[in-house]
Amino acid sequence: MRFFLILSLCCIVAACSKPAYPPLEQAKYQRELRQSAYLAPEFDRALYRCLVDGKTFLKSYHLSGLLLIKKTEDHAVNVIFQNEMGITYFDFYWDKNGMFRVNQIMPQFNKTALVQTLQKDFELLMRKGLPKYANGQFHFNGDRDTTYVRFPLSKGFVFYLVTQDRQLTGIENADEKKKVVVFQISPTPLKELPEHIIIRHLRANFTIDLKKIPEDAAE
Amino acid sequence: MPVLHKISILLFSLNVCFPFMLSAQTGFVPVKDMTQMKAELIKNNQATQTVSSNFSQTKSMKMLNEKVVSKGLFYYKKNNRIRIEYTSPFQYLLIMNGGNIIVQDEHKTNKVNTRNSKSLQSANRIMMDCMTGNVFSNKDFEVQCLAGQGKYLLQLTPVAASMKNLFSRIDIYLEQSDYSVSRLTLHEAGGDYTVMDFTNRKKNISLSDALFSNP
Numbered sequence: 001m002r003f004f005l006i007l008s009l010c011c012i013v014a015a016c017s018k019p020a021y022p023p024l025e026q027a028k029y030q031r032e033l034r035q036s037a038y039l040a041p042e043f044d045r046a047l048y049r050c051l052v053d054g055k056t057f058l059k060s061y062h063l064s065g066l067l068l069i070k071k072t073e074d075h076a077v078n079v080i081f082q083n084e085m086g087i088t089y090f091d092f093y094w095d096k097n098g099m100f101r102v103n104q105i106m107p108q109f110n111k112t113a114l115v116q117t118l119q120k121d122f123e124l125l126m127r128k129g130l131p132k133y134a135n136g137q138f139h140f141n142g143d144r145d146t147t148y149v150r151f152p153l154s155k156g157f158v159f160y161l162v163t164q165d166r167q168l169t170g171i172e173n174a175d176e177k178k179k180v181v182v183f184q185i186s187p188t189p190l191k192e193l194p195e196h197i198i199i200r201h202l203r204a205n206f207t208i209d210l211k212k213i214p215e216d217a218a219e
Numbered sequence: 220m221p222v223l224h225k226i227s228i229l230l231f232s233l234n235v236c237f238p239f240m241l242s243a244q245t246g247f248v249p250v251k252d253m254t255q256m257k258a259e260l261i262k263n264n265q266a267t268q269t270v271s272s273n274f275s276q277t278k279s280m281k282m283l284n285e286k287v288v289s290k291g292l293f294y295y296k297k298n299n300r301i302r303i304e305y306t307s308p309f310q311y312l313l314i315m316n317g318g319n320i321i322v323q324d325e326h327k328t329n330k331v332n333t334r335n336s337k338s339l340q341s342a343n344r345i346m347m348d349c350m351t352g353n354v355f356s357n358k359d360f361e362v363q364c365l366a367g368q369g370k371y372l373l374q375l376t377p378v379a380a381s382m383k384n385l386f387s388r389i390d391i392y393l394e395q396s397d398y399s400v401s402r403l404t405l406h407e408a409g410g411d412y413t414v415m416d417f418t419n420r421k422k423n424i425s426l427s428d429a430l431f432s433n434p
Binding site for chain 1: 278282283285287289305308309311313322324325326327329384385405407409413
């Protein structure tokens with residue numbers, strides 16, 4: 001009896017919990033923002049300093065290395081994370097049709113949930129696997145400079161935060177109840193990869209901090 | 220002459236000649252007197268109190284035709300103390316002091332859990348082994364010693380499963396003149412490799428203990 005009472009209370013609390021976003025204000029329709037292709041970055045290569053911080057029930061962890069994003073001649077993309085001494089943690093690959101595979105991965109990283117989470121992060125960043133058209137454009141909190149462009153995903157949806165001068169400032173992935181992943185991005189033209197990205201995994205409790213390394217930095 | 224006989228002779232010739240062909244290609248041949256080489260290595264390392272050098276590291280990704288270059292400073296001090304300081308294109312410090320590994324990046328300083336960082340542990344163990352002359356006693360690897368071009372080339376092939384996951388082979392180049400490490404190449408199983416070239420090498424200069432303590 002007590003169990004059912006607690007269960008009911010939990011259900012009521014869950015039902016009353018705030019949705020991920022309050023009612024959003026419909027933005028003035030901007031035709032080009034509707035197309036995912038318009039939002040997609042064009043790049044050949046980007047090298048990032050990558051720092052990962054996280055927490056589990058038992059302990060905190062910290063990891064660092066270099067993350068290389070490279071487009072090949074046949075329009076495939078590799079995302080490679082390696083430690084400072086050059087040892088590869090993982091090598092992810094998307095073919096020209098966006099089909100994903102793991103080329104190489106260290107046993108410690110080879111967990112299905114982790115691979116799927118990272119795959120989704122990079123796909124959101126590169127605007128891969130999005131439907132052709134957005135299903136909404138909104139303003140949030142009275143900020144009319146930023147348009148939240150919404151694309152439906154197989155689970156939940158994603159917002160791309162685009163300013164009036166067509167700079168990307170954030171990416172937010174959520175379901176109806178909660179935000180799952182939030183990308184904080186240094187304002188970046190839509191067609192470029194950002195200089196600085198902080199990816200916060202709100203459920204999985206870890207953060208990826210990516211800072212672009214200039215091409216000639218080691219010369 | 221029967222065809223089978225001809226094939227046998229050809230195979231025999233290839234078997235006999237191939238190692239020499241390979242050596243001629245790379246310019247390195249197997250060392251005949253390993254005992255003397257090992258003794259010289261140990262003797263030299265016993266006389267080495269400190270080492271200081273610059274390094275340039277190039278990671279080559281075979282499939283992508285891509286190279287990632289980084290640079291830094293390397294220090295060794297007896298006993299068992301190593302400092303690897305990446306200065307470009309990122310800041311990263313790694314100190315190995317006895318059994319402790321400390322790393323410092325832009326965010327924080329950490330003691331590394333070596334159970335989770337086999338690659339770091341093994342790369343540093345190898346460097347330490349080179350400095351102390353213990354490279355032949357590392358049970359994780361089978362060591363082959365070649366010589367040529369004024370250098371010794373120690374080829375370390377992993378025996379332990381944990382090492383096989385990380386490396387297909389490690390090459391250590393030692394200068395024959397003073398047994399200092401001039402190059403370290405880490406070959407990964409997938410075909411990628413990382414080359415560390417050590418330049419401006421100085422032995423037995425004064426190095427402060429503070430270089431090897433918690434920053």
